[in-house]
Amino acid sequence: MRNWGEPAFEASLPPETVLNQMEMAVIVCDRFSNVIYRNLFAQELFGFAAEDDFVGHSILSLGIAEEDREQATELARHVLKGGVWEGTFCSQRADGSMVYTRAHAVPLRLPSGSIDGIVIFSREALRSNQRDQDRYGLLERIGERLAGSLELEITLRQMSETLVPQFADHCFIDLFNGERLVRRVSRHAAGWTPPPGTWADVGEQVSYPPDHFCAKAMDRRDAVLVEDVVKHRFSAPTEPSQRLGDDMGVTSVIAAPLLARGELLGVMSLALSNLSRRPDPHYDGFDRDLVGAIASRVALAVDNAMLFEEERETALAFQKNLLPGEQPPRLDGLQIAWRYEPAKPLESHGHGIQTQVGGDWYDVIPLSAGRVGLVIGDVEGRGARAAAVMGQLRAALRAFAQDDKPPADILRKLDEWVRTMTRPDPPRYGDEVRRTPLVSCTYFVYDAWSRTLSFANAGHEPALLIVDGEVSDLEYDSRGAMLGIRAPGMGGDILFNEESCELRPGATLVLYTDGLIDRRPKENGEYYTREESRRMLRDAVAGAARDDVESIARAAYEAVPGDIDDDVAIVVIRTAPEELPVAQRDFPAEPIMVSEARRLAAETFASWDVHDEQSELACLLISEIVTNVVLHTASPSPRPELVLEGVPGGAFDDLEEFADFDDGLWGPGAGLGRREPSVKEFRLRLRRGRDSLWVEVFDSDLRLPRIRSAGETDEGGRGLYLVDQLAARWGARPTTDGKAVWFELPLR
Known part of the structure; x- marks a missing residue:
């Protein structure tokens, strides 16, 4: 018989035997994030067969989703500095199925106290009952909607629309603007709106007390759950907001930090209340994990949208500063109006992709003896590079135009100059790729005293000519090739035909770029064809033919319904009705x-x-x-x-x-x-x-x-x-x- 106090076993069990009994994945990584140990449950959780052991491979070999890889990298950095981290990851199993795991990471310390790696404990965050499967579907929909948005306001709105009222009665998203935390989303079920002076409205600064769940979430950098608000009182930002929460019967809340690329962008908080009269208006630990996973995706989408908007605003400012001023110059024998509009996001009809400013440009160039050079063009591509190329083109054309040569000669010279802009892109697969920007444009020279219009075209849309209220395309014998295209078998020489016509007194010319008629969405989700768009444009211009040039430019821009998918430039010129001396x-x-x-x-x-x-x-x-x-x-x-x-x-x-x-x-x-x-x-x-x-x-x-x-x-x-x-x-x-x-x- 064993005496009391004697050990149950003659020898202690090996640690590996104990760890393999755990129904929790245990993974140990070295300082370089390579797996040096995993227990049996880790293999089962991540769906790897015994022969597909991932020991010796990077932790990313566990199939961590692309949107969570940045988070995994930040996890490693944080823990290797001595911190502790907890959060939710999405991984793809070996069979292609997805698994959401809740991970807890701590430093692996040597007896000396130095940190030599990372220990990760992980369990499945999503279970198989119907309620949790519904949550899984919610996460999938959120991912799909966020993937199609690069516009910050649209990203935030789509996020709140998906969560309210399906998952929450109240949704708040606060983002940092410098040192200030500013409310960007305040959405509530059943169209309810907080009374003024209670909960912070959109655009107002928010300041949370240290014991508030939002403050704790940002401080801990992890989701915080308050299952029962009544039992766990906390300090609200203001006394009126506290009273409103009591009156609304707020029952349960979750706050999650918005972390992207190691930076804290803000906080998202969701709440349940008596507003929707749910059977069980309380969140649980699973909901906290879910909100943590949602927050990581929202943060990445917000960060991408902010970077996109910053680039877009830079390109737009660049573009507008490179284009002529808002007011056209006063010129003899001409009335001029112009309009430039950057592309707008196409969020409706499931399009979801946001666009950037492009390379559209226009110019009016004073020439000798009162003659005027007019140009409208479009650089292939979008963003800051297209705007930069546009600026160089405009400067080059203005310089070439001062030679007072015929339009065809000017385009030929501009084409040669565009070809010098060929530059090497970064090598791809060992090959150097060289690219030349493609440019369409038409260059006109107008003499107001003789009323002669000379022009040459390089693959651009034909202008509209209005005479006595009748609208027609300005006739071209040839549209010509775009600048930057080499003609095969011709030694690179491109021929640009020069043409001329006489503009009658009061005749109007409408110049535009293809963004005006290209990819305009219908209400049924389809798109207008170019011919449909051109017909609507001609009809709109004909209806405004007797109006001033500003009205014609406005009518042209509004001719085709739907947001534009590309930036648009419009120039309208009208000849003087009287003869010039x-x-x-x-x-x-x-x-x-x-x-x-x-x-x-x-x-x-x-x-x-x-x-x-x-x-x-x-x-x-x-x-x-x-x-x-x-x-x-x-x-x-x-x-x-x-x-x-x-x-x-x-x-x-x-x-x-x-x-x-x-x-x-x-x-x-x-x-x-x-x-x-x-x-x-x-x-x-x-x-x-x-x-x-x-x-x-x-x-x-x-x-x-x-x-x-x-x-x-x-x-x-x-x-x-x-x-x-x-x-x-x-x-x-x-x-x-x-x-x-x-x-x-x-x-x-």
């Missing part, structure tokens, strides 16, 4: 014609009621330019030597000799040779705008003038310097048969 005359390129040109200008300015001082200044500058033209047009231009292989002698003395040879081959006027006119002439053109005088002098000389420094004894060389100092702007541009020198003088 202009006068011009051709003169022989002879010195005596300088005074004749000056006399014509003086008489014209007098008929336009231009002040004498401005008229005299304009006539002075006209004299300088015309004198320069007469002198250089009368002198022979330097002729380069042209060398052609296979031609007898291999060279021509000048262009005229080459022209004779060329005409002999192809017929008169068909070749590259250019014949000078027998009598050289120049043309003087005068234009009056609302705020400026414009003067142009045309001649057949191809050489563009430039300012040069004149010595003290030089007789010439000061004319263009004088023009540069006295005119508001001046310049020279090539024409089809020579050049034009122009300047602008303001009308004071």
Whole structure:
């Protein structure tokens, strides 16, 4: 017989034998989160067969869900620093099924006291009865709704709509704004609203006492359950909120911290009360675990939404600062209205994906002699990079436009520049991927005095033309290729066709980007086709055709119902109904014609009621330019030597000799040779705008003038310097048969 006090066994049981008897998973990891021990129940809990032992592998090999991996990493860091952690994880078993586990982690200490690893105790958080299966379904729905949202307000609203009233009568979400805790959600069952001055409303600051369950949840960084509020009294933030809780019959509450990437974002609290008259208005430990799992997903969704909004706001500010100002410039012969709208979130009809600002842009560029350059375009992609590319494009196009070349030449030059933006992306699978942004745009040049519109298109949507209330597409012979696309077999050269038309008095042009007509949702969840959207756009514009340009821009934006999926740029221009003052005359390129040109200008300015001082200044500058033209047009231009292989002698003395040879081959006027006119002439053109005088002098000389420094004894060389100092702007541009020198003088 065993004496009292003797041990029951001769030898103690090995620890492994004891641990294998536990119906709780025990997992030990080293400092690098690799599993060094697991008991038998861990293998059963996570669904691994004996031959699939995960000892030696990372703790993540247990199938921890993607949304919980960041939390697992933070767990390891916290415990290795000596802390204790408790929370809920979602894992995928080896057979593909999901299991939610409640984990408790403590440091693994050596006899010396140093921390050498982590010990994790885990049990299943979801059981198999119907009530818990309903909770499981709730968690799945929450995950699905959060996965489709990147808009913070939508994320929070969808969250509260899912929880109330199915799981809670009251839902509060408070987020930190700097050091302040601010209420972002206050939702209640049956449409009930707290009276003013009781529970904090949305946008108000919240401050919880230290013993409040929300304060404890944030301090412990774990969900806190108050099963029976009546038995466990706590200090409410204010006395009115305490009284309201008593009056509402709040029975049970759970608070869970919102933790993402190691940062405390705020707290979520749920409460049951007599508001919905539930049979058992109390939460239990399982509900606490569930809310902990929900909170981790909400926190990650909130953090992603906040990061998305920060990036979106940055890109939007970037975009708006790179675009022209809110008010269009005042231009002669044109009324202009423009509108830019960033993409809006498409939360309805199950779409759920939020969009960013894109690369749409527009611009109005003053050119020589009152002419105007107009552009509308769209950079492929979204976000800050698309906005940055857009800004570079706009700056490049403005610089190219100052050359005053035809629209097709400008697009060709812009296309070459876009190709230089090719950059290497980070290597993928050992290969370097190079990408060039794709850009669609149309560039227009409008002359309000002649009413001529010249344009070239690079794969952009055709503009709408309104004449006498009738709406039609502006006719293009070719839409052209987008900028950045290389033509196969053509050495990379893209041809852009230049076209022109005359805009009648009062004609209106509506330019827009494809976000206006692309992917607009219907009420039944489908989308309008592009043809449907275009038809609605034309109808809306036709209905507003007699209104001002601002009204037309608004009608165009509102034409197609539903939120836009891409950003939208709209530009509306209308030609003046009246003719603008202009006068011009051709003169022989002879010195005596300088005074004749000056006399014509003086008489014209007098008929336009231009002040004498401005008229005299304009006539002075006209004299300088015309004198320069007469002198250089009368002198022979330097002729380069042209060398052609296979031609007898291999060279021509000048262009005229080459022209004779060329005409002999192809017929008169068909070749590259250019014949000078027998009598050289120049043309003087005068234009009056609302705020400026414009003067142009045309001649057949191809050489563009430039300012040069004149010595003290030089007789010439000061004319263009004088023009540069006295005119508001001046310049020279090539024409089809020579050049034009122009300047602008303001009308004071």
